[in-house]
Amino acid sequence: MTAALSRPQPPAADGREAVRCERVTVRFTTERGTVTALENIDLAIPSGAFLTLLGPSGCGKSTLLRVMADLIDPTGGTISVMGDVPAKARLNREIGFVFQDAALLPWRNVLDNVTLPLEVGGGKALPGARSAQELLGLVGLAGWETAYPHELSGGMRQRVAIARALISGPRLLLMDEPFGALDEITRDRLNEELLEVWQSTGTTIVFVTHSIYEAAFLGQKVLLLAARPGRVRELVPVTLPTPRRLAMRETPEFVALAGHLRRVLESC
Amino acid sequence: MANQAEPLTMAGAFVEDAEAQARFLGRKRYLAWRRRLLPVIAVVLFLLAWWQAVEQFDIKPFIAPSPVAVAHVLIDRFDVLMANLLPTAIEAVLGFLLGNFAAISLATAFVWRKTMEEALFPIAVMINTIPVVAKAPILVLLLGNGMEPKIAIAAIICFFPTLVNMTRGLRDVRPEQLELMRILSATPREVFLRIRVPNALPYLFSALKIAASTAVIGAIVGEWIGSTKGIGALIIQSTYNFDSPLLYATIVVGSTFSALFFGVVTFAEGRMLRWNVTHNA
Numbered sequence: 011m012t013a014a015l016s017r018p019q020p021p022a023a024d025g026r027e028a029v030r031c032e033r034v035t036v037r038f039t040t041e042r043g044t045v046t047a048l049e050n051i052d053l054a055i056p057s058g059a060f061l062t063l064l065g066p067s068g069c070g071k072s073t074l075l076r077v078m079a080d081l082i083d084p085t086g087g088t089i090s091v092m093g094d095v096p097a098k099a100r101l102n103r104e105i106g107f108v109f110q111d112a113a114l115l116p117w118r119n120v121l122d123n124v125t126l127p128l129e130v131g132g133g134k135a136l137p138g139a140r141s142a143q144e145l146l147g148l149v150g151l152a153g154w155e156t157a158y159p160h161e162l163s164g165g166m167r168q169r170v171a172i173a174r175a176l177i178s179g180p181r182l183l184l185m186d187e188p189f190g191a192l193d194e195i196t197r198d199r200l201n202e203e204l205l206e207v208w209q210s211t212g213t214t215i216v217f218v219t220h221s222i223y224e225a226a227f228l229g230q231k232v233l234l235l236a237a238r239p240g241r242v243r244e245l246v247p248v249t250l251p252t253p254r255r256l257a258m259r260e261t262p263e264f265v266a267l268a269g270h271l272r273r274v275l276e277s278c
Numbered sequence: 279m280a281n282q283a284e285p286l287t288m289a290g291a292f293v294e295d296a297e298a299q300a301r302f303l304g305r306k307r308y309l310a311w312r313r314r315l316l317p318v319i320a321v322v323l324f325l326l327a328w329w330q331a332v333e334q335f336d337i338k339p340f341i342a343p344s345p346v347a348v349a350h351v352l353i354d355r356f357d358v359l360m361a362n363l364l365p366t367a368i369e370a371v372l373g374f375l376l377g378n379f380a381a382i383s384l385a386t387a388f389v390w391r392k393t394m395e396e397a398l399f400p401i402a403v404m405i406n407t408i409p410v411v412a413k414a415p416i417l418v419l420l421l422g423n424g425m426e427p428k429i430a431i432a433a434i435i436c437f438f439p440t441l442v443n444m445t446r447g448l449r450d451v452r453p454e455q456l457e458l459m460r461i462l463s464a465t466p467r468e469v470f471l472r473i474r475v476p477n478a479l480p481y482l483f484s485a486l487k488i489a490a491s492t493a494v495i496g497a498i499v500g501e502w503i504g505s506t507k508g509i510g511a512l513i514i515q516s517t518y519n520f521d522s523p524l525l526y527a528t529i530v531v532g533s534t535f536s537a538l539f540f541g542v543v544t545f546a547e548g549r550m551l552r553w554n555v556t557h558n559a
Contacts, residue, residue: 081457100463107461113454117476117553130472131463158553178462 026093028182028214029055029078033087036073036240046239047073050087053233053242055216057181060208062229063218064271066278070240071218075184078216079107092181099182103127103136106175106213108185112167114159120146120170121155127178138179145173148207165196172204176211185217189224198256201227205254222271226264227254232271236278244274343523351527359512359531366509367535369425369497373432374489374539381437382482385444389474395445406438410499418503428500428508435496436489443485447478480554483547490543494536509535 031053038045047070055061063071076082077089080096091099099105114123124142127133146152149169159167168188175183189197201224208215219225225232226248234243248267250258258264325345331337332344339347352359384402388395413434417427451473459469501510509532516524 076457079457079461081460100461103463105461107458109454109458111454113452113458115455115473115476117479119553126472127462130459130468131465133462160553 026057027054027090028057028059028092029053029216030090031074031077031087032089034074034077034084034089035086036070036077036082037085048077048084049239049241051240051242055214058212058214060205060215060217060228060230062225062232063216063235064220064222064225064232064275065235065240065243066237066275067220068240069235069237069278071220071235072186073240074235075186075216075218078182079105079184101131103131103133103138103178104181106178106180106183108168108171108175108183108188110187110190112159112164112171112188114167114170114174116159119156119158120151120162123159123170124173124177127174133178136178140177140179142173142177145176148176148210149173150203163196164192165200168192168200172207176207176213181214183213183215185215187218187220190220197224202254202256204228205252209253222268222275223259226250226267226271227256227259234271234274234278243278246271246274340520340522343526347523348526348530351523352530355524355527359527362508362512362528363531363535365425365507366428366494366497366501366532369428369500369508370432370494370535370539372425373429373496374436374493376429377433377436377493378440378486378489380433381440381485382444385441385448385478386470388445389448389470402438402441405434410435410496414500414503417500423504427503428497428505428510431500432493432496435492439488439492440482440485443481444478447481448474450481451477480551483543483551486543487540487547490539491536494532494539498532 031051034048034051034053035046036048038047051074063074065071073082077084078091078096080091080100089096092102092104096105115126118126121142124145128136128139133139143152143155146155149172151166151169151173154162154166159170162170171188189200192200204215204217205228207213217225217228219228227250229248231248232246234246235241236243246267250261250263250267259268329345332342384394384398388399410431414427414431417430421427421430448470455473455477456469459473464472497508498510498513501508502514505511509528512528513525513532516522516528
């Protein structure tokens with residue numbers, strides 16, 4: 011992590027809130043009836059924080075992330091992102107999103123995938139835009155500009171997706187199980203590197219995962235969600251020192267934390 | 279992410295070994311030549327068998343000509359064959375362009391407004407069910423005896439596969455790609471040009487490859503009805519005159535043109551769809 015970023019960063023914790031949810035409820039109506047995906051979610055994420063969302067499948071983790079990204083309108087309650095409605099934050103390009111399967115455009119090479127956000131939705135005039143070359147260096151893909159997605163490994167594709175999400179200089183980065191489909195060795199490495207990206211960009215990160223270790227290792231806090239209906243079970247602070255290293259997962263503190271998360275999950 | 283331990287470059291994995299390299303390249307060359315020569319050998323053997331069969335069983339030329347007689351016609355009457363190929367080629371290419379342009383436009387309209395598809399798609403299916411031999415006289419009555427009805431038949435024959443494939447290609451976009459564009463606040467026009475159109479290209483080229491051959495067939499069938507020039511007309515004339523060497527030579531010319539047309543479309547596909555994994559595989 012040596013690359014200096016062109017965008018002046020806001021202080022990591024400026025006391026403001028990146029996201030605030032008040033009694034957010036989401037219901038989906040299908041042929042078989044109405045499903046409550048999220049019920050009365052109250053949540054405040056301070057600016058510059060790294061929050062992981064952990065829960066069993068069907069607990070609404072991805073739905074909550076999509077409400078923050080203005081992809082889903084909540085059925086009830088209010089949500090604000092960067093002090094405004096999510097649509098405003100989206101239009102201001104305050105939000106970066108990383109999908110589980112990278113969602114790269116196969117007909118574009120690495121560089122053109124990374125710069126896509128600057129081509130659409132008025133991205134040309136974006137004041138906070140970063141340099142694609144710097145970002146590719148940041149995610150360890152310098153020299154791969156002209157490769158096509160099918161020539162890359164799963165881990166490399168996610169690196170491209172992260173660079174693409176960061177290029178518009180968003181203050182909120184939403185990640186939906188981004189490393190879920192990767193092998194464990196690649197996942198470990200990307201976990202460590204993601205923390206470095208977070209440190210150097212000062213971006214608020216909300217990270218959805220179904221891995222207890224990933225949630226505990228990455229987050230400053232872990233939000234545990236219970237399923238059917240999706241609701242907040244517990245907000246667990248992580249007191250591990252920074253910078254975090256993979257070996258930390260063998261310390262008694264980490265093991266105790268993971269054990270606690272596991273027990274809560276089992277009772278969900 | 280300065281951690282470079284992941285093998286981001288494969289350079290270190292290769293070791294110089296001239297002998298193994300030479301063996302590998304030699305094997306590759308052998309396989310390439312084998313792939314080219316095998317069909318040529320098969321065709322030559324087939325022609326020899328045909329020629330011998332005609333000679334040995336003393337088959338009358340008007341029933342089945344020997345390949346030698348066909349080759350003679352191909353050389354001696356090359357100018358006649360080419361003079362008749364020209365109108366057919368023009369009709370097929372214009373019909374191909376017109377039919378595919380119309381199909382792509384309508385597919386765009388279908389994706390833009392679902393209502394359009396619901397209203398118009400049944401009509402397209404109905405037209406597609408009419409046999410070409412029935413469409414041809416209708417179009418000759420409508421459009422006269424010139425090139426127009428032949429172009430129209432070639433166009434109609436290209437239209438349907440492209441319409442179906444293009445509509446599917448424009449519509450079958452991965453949901454995450456649309457979510458991404460939404461997060462980027464992209465306009466519907468940007469979504470169409472940057473996601474839907476490139477996504478539809480592999481589907482489009484599948485249809486265009488079918489259309490390249492069928493457009494020629496359409497033009498030829500069109501020439502069967504009230505035409506004095508063209509590959510189709512020549513087929514009819516030589517059949518009525520029991521001039522089977524000319525008939526066979528005409529078919530060879532028509533098929534060669536069809537194959538060339540197919541080759542051009544395949545070449546264009548290769549150039550435009552370098553990114554497509556299924557195509558590269």
